[in-house]
Amino acid sequence: MKINRYTVTTLIKILVVIVLAMILFIVGTMIGYGVIGDGMPLKVFDPGLWTHILDFMK
Numbered sequence: 001m002k003i004n005r006y007t008v009t010t011l012i013k014i015l016v017v018i019v020l021a022m023i024l025f026i027v028g029t030m031i032g033y034g035v036i037g038d039g040m041p042l043k044v045f046d047p048g049l050w051t052h053i054l055d056f057m058k
Helices: 005-036 041-045 047-057
Strands: none
Touching: 005 041
């Protein structure tokens, strides 16, 4: 099965958009927690913090 050039470039563009969205989400949560929330930005990766946030939503 032959994949044409249009399909490959479209898949690459979709992958780039997904990766950029993930990076922007991580940077945004770090800025939101570290700057706006007066916490340590790297603490946003602590699983206990996400458990606490999800408990608020329930």
